[in-house]
Amino acid sequence: MIEETRVLLRHAEDPKMATISGYESYGGYETLKKALKEIDPEWIVGELEESGLRGRGGAGFSMGKKVSFLPHTDDAKYLCCNADESEPGAFKDRELMQRNPHQLIEGMIISSFAAGIGHAFIFIRGEYDDQADVLDRAVEEAYGAGYLGKNILGSGFDLELVVHRGAGAYICGEETALLDALEGKRGNPRLKPPFPAVQGLYGGPTLINNVETLSNVSHIVANGADWFKGFGTEQSPGTKVVSVSGCVKRPGNYEVELGVTLRDLIFGLAGGPLDGREIKAFYPGGSSSPVLTPAELDLPYSFEAMAEAGSMLGSGSIIVADDSVSIPRMAKRTSKFYRHESCGKCTPCREGTSWTDKMLERVVNGEATPMDLDIIASVQNNIMGNCLCVLGDAMAMPVSSMVKKFRDEFEEAIASEASAAWSASVMESAGAQSGRYVPDSQQPGPGGESPEVIRRKRLAGREIPSAMNGGGY
Amino acid sequence: MTPVMPSDFDPENAAPEDFVSPGLPVDEANTTGRVPLGDPEKIPDPADVEIPEDLREQIQAIVDKYPDRDHKGSPKSAAIPVLWIIQRRYGWCTPEGIVQAACVMQVTPAYLESVATFYDLLRTSPQGEHQVLVCTNLACWMRGGDELLDAFCEKTGADREAAGHGGALSADGQVLVSGFECLGACDLAPMASVDERYFGPLENADAETIVDQLEAGEEVLPEKALEKRGLAGGVAESSDPRVTEGKGPNR
Ligand SMILES: Cc1cc2nc3c(=O)[nH]c(=O)nc-3n(C[C@H](O)[C@H](O)[C@H](O)COP(=O)(O)O)c2cc1C
Ligand code: SF4
Numbered sequence: 001m002i003e004e005t006r007v008l009l010r011h012a013e014d015p016k017m018a019t020i021s022g023y024e025s026y027g028g029y030e031t032l033k034k035a036l037k038e039i040d041p042e043w044i045v046g047e048l049e050e051s052g053l054r055g056r057g058g059a060g061f062s063m064g065k066k067v068s069f070l071p072h073t074d075d076a077k078y079l080c081c082n083a084d085e086s087e088p089g090a091f092k093d094r095e096l097m098q099r100n101p102h103q104l105i106e107g108m109i110i111s112s113f114a115a116g117i118g119h120a121f122i123f124i125r126g127e128y129d130d131q132a133d134v135l136d137r138a139v140e141e142a143y144g145a146g147y148l149g150k151n152i153l154g155s156g157f158d159l160e161l162v163v164h165r166g167a168g169a170y171i172c173g174e175e176t177a178l179l180d181a182l183e184g185k186r187g188n189p190r191l192k193p194p195f196p197a198v199q200g201l202y203g204g205p206t207l208i209n210n211v212e213t214l215s216n217v218s219h220i221v222a223n224g225a226d227w228f229k230g231f232g233t234e235q236s237p238g239t240k241v242v243s244v245s246g247c248v249k250r251p252g253n254y255e256v257e258l259g260v261t262l263r264d265l266i267f268g269l270a271g272g273p274l275d276g277r278e279i280k281a282f283y284p285g286g287s288s289s290p291v292l293t294p295a296e297l298d299l300p301y302s303f304e305a306m307a308e309a310g311s312m313l314g315s316g317s318i319i320v321a322d323d324s325v326s327i328p329r330m331a332k333r334t335s336k337f338y339r340h341e342s343c344g345k346c347t348p349c350r351e352g353t354s355w356t357d358k359m360l361e362r363v364v365n366g367e368a369t370p371m372d373l374d375i376i377a378s379v380q381n382n383i384m385g386n387c388l389c390v391l392g393d394a395m396a397m398p399v400s401s402m403v404k405k406f407r408d409e410f411e412e413a414i415a416s417e418a419s420a421a422w423s424a425s426v427m428e429s430a431g432a433q434s435g436r437y438v439p440d441s442q443q444p445g446p447g448g449e450s451p452e453v454i455r456r457k458r459l460a461g462r463e464i465p466s467a468m469n470g471g472g473y
Numbered sequence: 474m475t476p477v478m479p480s481d482f483d484p485e486n487a488a489p490e491d492f493v494s495p496g497l498p499v500d501e502a503n504t505t506g507r508v509p510l511g512d513p514e515k516i517p518d519p520a521d522v523e524i525p526e527d528l529r530e531q532i533q534a535i536v537d538k539y540p541d542r543d544h545k546g547s548p549k550s551a552a553i554p555v556l557w558i559i560q561r562r563y564g565w566c567t568p569e570g571i572v573q574a575a576c577v578m579q580v581t582p583a584y585l586e587s588v589a590t591f592y593d594l595l596r597t598s599p600q601g602e603h604q605v606l607v608c609t610n611l612a613c614w615m616r617g618g619d620e621l622l623d624a625f626c627e628k629t630g631a632d633r634e635a636a637g638h639g640g641a642l643s644a645d646g647q648v649l650v651s652g653f654e655c656l657g658a659c660d661l662a663p664m665a666s667v668d669e670r671y672f673g674p675l676e677n678a679d680a681e682t683i684v685d686q687l688e689a690g691e692e693v694l695p696e697k698a699l700e701k702r703g704l705a706g707g708v709a710e711s712s713d714p715r716v717t718e719g720k721g722p723n724r
């Protein structure tokens with residue numbers, strides 16, 4: 001029977017932990033005091049790099065490396081904690097901020113000290129009003145105790161920390177969109193490079209890290225890189241707070257060493273599927289990750305193993321679907337989300353998410369033809385790698401994995417009675433000889449019409465639902 | 474190609490449908506809304522705008538919190554928090570509220586409006602006394618989120634179609650019911666955010682209770698509040714020496 005390894009969530013069930021006195025009674029802020037008094041900032045950066053701590057917000061980039069990219073100049077530098085947590089399936093930062101806000105604040109102060117940063121922000125999603133209140137109180141306490149503000153604990157180091165509430169937009173979790181939102185603009189991603197470490201908030205060098213990444217910092221500084229590497233795998237050191245949800249008995253956040261098996265997480269900790277049900281598929285790293293199947297349950301949960309399996313660990317959020325869930329409908333839910341959240345700046349993402357959603361709607365409504373599946377797949381290929389940020393890819397990856405791994409289910413939806421009648425009539429009017437999709441080059445129709453022409457003919461013959469007529473969102 | 478306008482076209486007195494070619498659908502969002510203060514819109518002159526003193530101070534205090542207070546031009550970082558203040562005060566981002574905020578921040582009202590319309594939680598139309606956001610994203614959908622939204626609509630009389638596409642007001646205009654994307658509480662699935670606090674897992678019957686409690690001004694379902702929940706894994710003391718003998722916080 002697997003047990004949790006609670007480092008970040010240790011004593012988290014004690015409500016005292018959310019207050020400064022409670023946190024200090026468990027050894028909180030001792031590391032900060034020591035660091036300011038006797039530790040060289042360079043040593044901290046070195047230890048963070050050496051520890052191999054990888055970003056917990058999605059991309060898994062080495063945190064220490066990111067800190068070391070900041071220029072050693074006197075320019076005003078900034079730290080932004082990414083607490084936007086809007087990826088479907090992710091809810092670990094909520095738990096960390098609500099139960100132990102000072103662990104995050106201490107990590108931010110130490111990171112800022114190490115990198116010579118004078119202004120720090122926590123960008124928290126607007127929906128987390130409760131958690132933002134907790135942070136507001138904690139920041140006030142930290143100012144009161146002299147851990148924030150001017151000349152912290154007599155060290156000569158100054159740091160301002162502002163809790164900034166967002167207002168409901170997934171895209172603001174993307175680091176450059178987050179910067180625009182912090183600057184008071186619509187949250188549209190920026191072109192990279194320049195990367196934020198060089199030119200970020202207000203044009204200054206900026207470090208952006210996730211809540212969980214920053215919450216690890218004081219533990220690493222207190223115990224050293226070798227201690228941290230004692231947890232997890234070689235390429236994924238440390239513990240990870242994993243959000244498990246969907247069709248399981250005990251959904252929730254579980255902190256484990258990276259490298260435990262998915263089976264331990266889903267069955268051991270989260271209790272496995274509901275009674276009488278079986279697992280059909282799961283997203284291993286939030287809704288942006290390609291789905292895996294029960295055959296992959298014995299893989300270790302680490303950045304490298306998930307990448308090798310063709311998926312990703314992402315933010316560390318597992319969403320489990322059981323045999324009662326229709327995969328085409330799950331794909332449709334996924335595309336609906338990304339369609340809604342696309343900021344609209346790049347054509348492949350804006351149009352690609354929208355058309356994928358419309359096509360999947362046809363699939364689940366029994367109005368699709370088999371050729372739609374190939375079009376869906378090709379649309380995904382045209383999104384990936386062609387946009388400013390990876391929001392488009394974040395839809396394309398899971399949707400293509402579902403069409404690929406569960407193609408029979410999509411075909412079944414298409415072959416339903418209503419759908420068969422529909423596609424027969426379409427094919428007839430498009431000049432095709434059978435109900436099956438015939439590649440463009442072999443189209444027997446007069447003039448060898450392209451799929452686009454066929455599609456138009458199809459649309460011409462039916463009423464366009466209002467949702468397709470002006471967005472619907 | 475420039476669009477050809479009839480020479481007698483008078484934009485001042487034209488009806489919304491005159492702006493589009495005959496036969497094309499009219500998108501109301503493009504033809505209704507606040508009339509701009511001028512073209513190009515100007516930053517409101519403090520002499521012309523009446524602003525309650527406490528509101529002015531509140532806004533100024535937020536502007537002063539951000540490092541761009543020292544930058545040249547108008548500092549804008551406070552835009553979202555200031556719009557939150559306006560929404561909290563007037564119930565939604567009212568045109569008058571936006572002009573007041575723009576006046577203190579010294580930006581154009583159109584600028585603040587462009588920000589407000591980008592974000593789902595900032596509303597540029599009335600949203601009622603109470604807000605119920607029902608998550609219909611993956612985990613909640615699997616556990617009955619759609620049906621929960623149905624139940625809220627049935628109880629309040631909010632239009633189900635509109636509730637699923639941005640939100641709809643209850644029949645009495647007091648409760649906004651809105652289907653919503655993942656609220657970051659999939660462990661509570663199916664769940665809802667009621668006046669900015671999270672509740673779940675909810676049964677369909679809870680919708681009726683919640684709405685009744687809101688109307689009666691009572692505390693909403695205390696036993697299903699997120700704040701009252703413990704960790705999923707319960708109270709667990711680790712015996713791992715790496716954890717127990719480590720230094721730093723949480724010891
Ligand atoms: C569309 C999109 C949404 C994202 N949302 C989040 C988020 O909610 N929280 C987060 O920490 N990172 C999010 N990220 C990743 C950030 O861009 C960035 O990589 C991360 O905050 C860096 O922190 P880390 O290195 O500590 O992980 C998102 C990325 C994209 C493309
Ligand atoms: S990929 Fe999508 S979300 Fe990202 S910048 Fe382009 S349009 Fe916006």
Ligand code: FES
Nearest residue numbers: 608613655658659
């Ligand atoms: S899916 Fe409903 S809160 Fe995440």
